[in-house]
Amino acid sequence: MDLDDGTALLTDQYELTMLQxxxxxxxxxxxxxxxxxxxSLPAGRRYGVVAGTGRLLDAIExxxxxAAELEFLTANGIVDDPTAHWLEKYRFSGNVWGYAEGDCYxxxxxxxxxxxxxxxxVLLETVALSILNHDCAxxxxxxRMVHAAQDRPIIEMGSRRAHERAAVASARAAYIAGFTxxxxxxxxxxxxxxxxxxxxxxxxxxxxxERHAFEAQLAALGEGTTLLVDTYDVERAVRTAVExxxxxxxxxxxxxxxxxxxxxxxxxxxxxxxxxxxxxVVTGDLDEYGIAALAAAPVNGYGVGTSLVTGSGAxxxxxxxxxxxRADGPDDDAPMRPxxxxxxxxxxxxxxxxxxxxxxxxxxxxAETVSVGEPAPGRRDRVLHVPLVRDGEIxxxxxxxxxxxxxxxxxxxxxxxxxxxxxxxxxxxxEFVEGGPRT
Amino acid sequence: MDLDDGTALLTDQYELTMLQxxxxxxxxxxxxxxxxxxxSLPAGRRYGVVAGTGRLLDAIExxxxxAAELEFLTANGIVDDPTAHWLEKYRFSGNVWGYAEGDCYxxxxxxxxxxxxxxxxVLLETVALSILNHDCAxxxxxxRMVHAAQDRPIIEMGSRRAHERAAVASARAAYIAGFTxxxxxxxxxxxxxxxxxxxxxxxxxxxxxERHAFEAQLAALGEGTTLLVDTYDVERAVRTAVExxxxxxxxxxxxxxxxxxxxxxxxxxxxxxxxxxxxxVVTGDLDEYGIAALAAAPVNGYGVGTSLVTGSGAxxxxxxxxxxxRADGPDDDAPMRPxxxxxxxxxxxxxxxxxxxxxxxxxxxxAETVSVGEPAPGRRDRVLHVPLVRDGEIxxxxxxxxxxxxxxxxxxxxxxxxxxxxxxxxxxxxEFVEGGPRT
Numbered sequence: 001m002d003l004d005d006g007t008a009l010l011t012d013q014y015e016l017t018m019l020q021x022x023x024x025x026x027x028x029x030x031x032x033x034x035x036x037x038x039x040s041l042p043a044g045r046r047y048g049v050v051a052g053t054g055r056l057l058d059a060i061e062x063x064x065x066x067a068a069e070l071e072f073l074t075a076n077g078i079v080d081d082p083t084a085h086w087l088e089k090y091r092f093s094g095n096v097w098g099y100a101e102g103d104c105y106x107x108x109x110x111x112x113x114x115x116x117x118x119x120x121x122v123l124l125e126t127v128a129l130s131i132l133n134h135d136c137a138x139x140x141x142x143x144r145m146v147h148a149a150q151d152r153p154i155i156e157m158g159s160r161r162a163h164e165r166a167a168v169a170s171a172r173a174a175y176i177a178g179f180t181x182x183x184x185x186x187x188x189x190x191x192x193x194x195x196x197x198x199x200x201x202x203x204x205x206x207x208x209x210e211r212h213a214f215e216a217q218l219a220a221l222g223e224g225t226t227l228l229v230d231t232y233d234v235e236r237a238v239r240t241a242v243e244x245x246x247x248x249x250x251x252x253x254x255x256x257x258x259x260x261x262x263x264x265x266x267x268x269x270x271x272x273x274x275x276x277x278x279x280x281v282v283t284g285d286l287d288e289y290g291i292a293a294l295a296a297a298p299v300n301g302y303g304v305g306t307s308l309v310t311g312s313g314a315x316x317x318x319x320x321x322x323x324x325x326r327a328d329g330p331d332d333d334a335p336m337r338p339x340x341x342x343x344x345x346x347x348x349x350x351x352x353x354x355x356x357x358x359x360x361x362x363x364x365x366x367a368e369t370v371s372v373g374e375p376a377p378g379r380r381d382r383v384l385h386v387p388l389v390r391d392g393e394i395x396x397x398x399x400x401x402x403x404x405x406x407x408x409x410x411x412x413x414x415x416x417x418x419x420x421x422x423x424x425x426x427x428x429x430x431e432f433v434e435g436g437p438r439t
Numbered sequence: 440m441d442l443d444d445g446t447a448l449l450t451d452q453y454e455l456t457m458l459q460x461x462x463x464x465x466x467x468x469x470x471x472x473x474x475x476x477x478x479s480l481p482a483g484r485r486y487g488v489v490a491g492t493g494r495l496l497d498a499i500e501x502x503x504x505x506a507a508e509l510e511f512l513t514a515n516g517i518v519d520d521p522t523a524h525w526l527e528k529y530r531f532s533g534n535v536w537g538y539a540e541g542d543c544y545x546x547x548x549x550x551x552x553x554x555x556x557x558x559x560x561v562l563l564e565t566v567a568l569s570i571l572n573h574d575c576a577x578x579x580x581x582x583r584m585v586h587a588a589q590d591r592p593i594i595e596m597g598s599r600r601a602h603e604r605a606a607v608a609s610a611r612a613a614y615i616a617g618f619t620x621x622x623x624x625x626x627x628x629x630x631x632x633x634x635x636x637x638x639x640x641x642x643x644x645x646x647x648x649e650r651h652a653f654e655a656q657l658a659a660l661g662e663g664t665t666l667l668v669d670t671y672d673v674e675r676a677v678r679t680a681v682e683x684x685x686x687x688x689x690x691x692x693x694x695x696x697x698x699x700x701x702x703x704x705x706x707x708x709x710x711x712x713x714x715x716x717x718x719x720v721v722t723g724d725l726d727e728y729g730i731a732a733l734a735a736a737p738v739n740g741y742g743v744g745t746s747l748v749t750g751s752g753a754x755x756x757x758x759x760x761x762x763x764x765r766a767d768g769p770d771d772d773a774p775m776r777p778x779x780x781x782x783x784x785x786x787x788x789x790x791x792x793x794x795x796x797x798x799x800x801x802x803x804x805x806a807e808t809v810s811v812g813e814p815a816p817g818r819r820d821r822v823l824h825v826p827l828v829r830d831g832e833i834x835x836x837x838x839x840x841x842x843x844x845x846x847x848x849x850x851x852x853x854x855x856x857x858x859x860x861x862x863x864x865x866x867x868x869x870e871f872v873e874g875g876p877r878t
Contacts, residue, residue: 007603009624009625009627009628010598010603010604010606010623010624011598011623011624011625012596012598012599012622012623012624012636013624013627013634013635014622014637014638014639015636016624016636017637017638017656017659017660018637018638018639018641018642020659021638021655021656021658021659021660022642022655024655024658024659025651025654025655025658025659027645027646027655030645032641032645034641059603069628072624072627072628073624076627076634078624078627078634080659118641118645122641122642125599125639126598126599126623127603129600130598130599130600130601130602130603130606131602131603133599133601134602134603134605159449159450159451159569160451160564160565160568160569160572160760161568161569161572161755161757162569162572162605162755163570163573163602163608164446164449164498164565164569164570164573165449165602165605166573166602166605167565167569168449169602183451183452184449184450184451184452184565185448185449185450185451185452185455185512185517186448186449186450188448188511189448189507189511195452195515195517196452197451197453197454197455198453198456198457199453199456199457199460200453200454200457200561200564201761201762201780202457202471202557202561202761202762203457203461205778205779205780206466206469206471206557206762206765206778207466208767212464215464216460216461216463216464216466217456217460219460219464220456220460220462220463220464220519221456221459221460230780231780231781232780233781306755306757309755310754311754315749315750315754316600316601316745316749318600318745321599322640322641323640323641323645328647339644340644341640341644341669341670341671342670342671342672
């Protein structure tokens with residue numbers, strides 16, 4: 001494997017061929033503004049969640065073409081020598097603004113604005129979309145699960161069902177959206193997401209009896225551990241577990257069967273054995289609907305895997321990266337012209353956008369106002385763009401904790417319909433208005 | 440970004456806590472056999488495609504715990520010192536067999552068999568499943584698209600809708616399944632997948648007119664290039680394109696509107712302008728059904744993005760990694776015992792499996808025969824496991840071309856129902872039989 005930290009080839013070939021053609025035609029240096037937005041949310045979803053911003057800033061910083069990459073590009077005739085020479089010196093020197101990580105978004109929300117020369121900005125399309133499309137999809141699904149679980153903790157355990165690196169990003173995005181822990185160790189090391197995990201069925205099957213397996217786990221991990229009780233017979237396993245660990249057994253995990261029925265039976269049994277504080281964790285093909293269905297069951301925590309890493313039916317956020325304005329000529333002070341595709345099917349709006357979340361007297365959001373030009377926020381309104389990159393320098397780094405706390409505030413501000421799991425309209429309507437002149 | 444080549448932390452925490460408990464209980468050294476299989480195919484699918492094997496072998500080779508990783512694990516109390524010491528010396532020394540990359544699979548097909556001590560084999564669960572679940576899902580979707588496209592080429596262009604590293608793996612998997620090229624440059628560099636790409640709408644919008652944009656692209660990329668003709672008005676764009684490039688214009692791309700209707704109009708127009716050899720490439724939210732619907736349209740090639748990288752509705756292959764046999768004691772010659780979970784919902788079959796694809800006199804597969812013990816293949820039958828790792832040494836490396844060619848042969852061997860896009864039963868039924876004694 002020859003994976004390297006560089007991100008410059010995480011790029012679609014057309015960006016480099018466009019660069020080459022623009023260098024030849026003299027348009028490469030025109031100032032340009034690209035925006036990232038979703039034309040719609042996944043069917044029926046009430047809001048989306050911005051995630052991936054921190055990873056994107058890392059990727060922009062690492063976006064340099066090294067000698068081996070340039071050699072690959074020229075040897076395969078993908079770019080000519082003048083273009084390779086230009087790429088050799090590439091570093092992004094423009095500006096990026098975006099919705100802050102963890103904030104909610106809606107259809108047409110301009111969640112990222114990239115400003116630079118056409119040449120430098122066009123090259124970031126793929127890596128920006130890859131990161132944001134994945135991480136926003138995961139965080140958007142995760143947020144629904146977190147609210148379905150109310151105050152119960154959720155462990156992210158989807159790594160085994162996702163690409164091995166996407167799994168790490170998924171754990172990060174889920175944490176931003178409110179998951180408590182992840183099973184993924186690399187997410188712990190790389191991003192500081194708290195990790196969790198105790199044992200699988202294979203551990204029980206390895207031993208000569210379930211009793212031996214439980215004894216081994218308790219000896220190694222202490223009585224605060226979580227014992228998996230559904231390898232053979234749940235009732236017998238719970239009896240054995242409490243017999244061995246005593247009433248201070250941390251938790252039991254149920255991974256199969258009707259989780260609601262099983263949880264009630266196990267709770268009764270635990271209580272009858274005096275293990276009143278032993279928690280019940282349920283796992284096994286849970287999604288936001290399955291979690292919600294267990295609201296009245298005596299469950300203390302959930303583990304979610306497949307549905308999280310697949311975005312619960314929406315594995316990509318359908319974000320696009322569109323040129324919305326460009327200079328009329330090569331000079332720095334050439335006037336900017338709004339541009340947009342005009343053909344059928346996928347229209348887009350020209351002009352660089354600002355966005356404001358309108359907040360009423362009760363602190364509740366009632367509109368996502370997108371304008372070309374400067375926004376005119378009211379007293380309670382929230383301007384949504386924050387600076388991320390200024391003249392090529394990363395200025396938008398923050399901790400995961402900040403993004404996680406922002407997400408709590410952003411959801412709290414939405415109208416109550418936002419938390420309905422049923423299909424419906426976006427919780428906040430997007431409106432386009434004329435903005436003031438940009439200063 | 441602190442991405443490294445190591446794969447050891449692409450692991451769920453429970454594998455390490457099980458290791459720690461097994462080291463304490465004296466069961467860590469028991470011989471064990473784990474198998475990877477899917478209980479079912481995605482709803483209605485006729486076959487699955489094995490992909491990711493080459494990447495998995497790279498990942499197994501790179502699966503070593505370095506000092507920083509061990510420090511993370513001990514500092515966070517995830518493992519104790521004896522376990523960290525054991526991990527420090529870890530390298531997989533066992534055996535792996537699997538279905539060869541590109542081959543088809545069915546429900547319960549044992550596509551990977553991992554044999555070693557419990558300790559060394561349990562650690563590979565997450566990385567093996569991550570890679571196979573992702574790559575098999577993509578290749579399985581890709582194969583349907585390839586057959587829907589009949590002999591027309593398909594460009595993979597889904598990178599912008601997938602995690603940035605998953606995108607690279609997707610390009611590789613799609614190529615194995617028969618896609619012609621990819622837009623993803625890193626897939627070109629890392630795996631040698633042929634790359635393609637010319638321009639996006641932003642390139643047209645950058646220029647003062649579509650004519651200027653086409654001139655620039657033709658000057659840089661030659662008249663064999665593909666011009667994108669749907670930024671403003673398709674008819675005008677096609678006229679301009681042929682006027683500038685002449686009848687040897689390589690291709691035009693249509694990315695919006697009713698692709699069948701547009702393709703017919705554009706073909707007529709191109710022919711009327713004498714550009715009989717100019718090809719028509721269509722893109723824009725295509726999946727296998729959209730491709731099939733264009734079978735009678737004058738289309739020369741397809742570009743597929745979102746539906747490919749999301750597995751066209753099945754973004755994970757739902758493969759699991761299960762302990763199926765383990766030794767009764769610590770010695771190398773201790774008898775092996777089949778093991779399986781017995782509780783409700785997710786039963787599995789104990790015992791190490793072999794698999795044979797039964798082939799009739801016409802060369803058509805009619806059964807996937809899975810047996811515990813040695814297979815008893817008939818004269819025409821195909822034994823499905825190939826050696827991948829022997830005593831820790833990678834022995835199963837092969838070229839992508841080999842996997843790609845194998846896929847063609849494997850699909851050709853399936854009954855015709857395999858290529859139906861409609862939902863149905865697996866093309867070949869899986870049957871369990873008693874195998875002979877393992878020698």
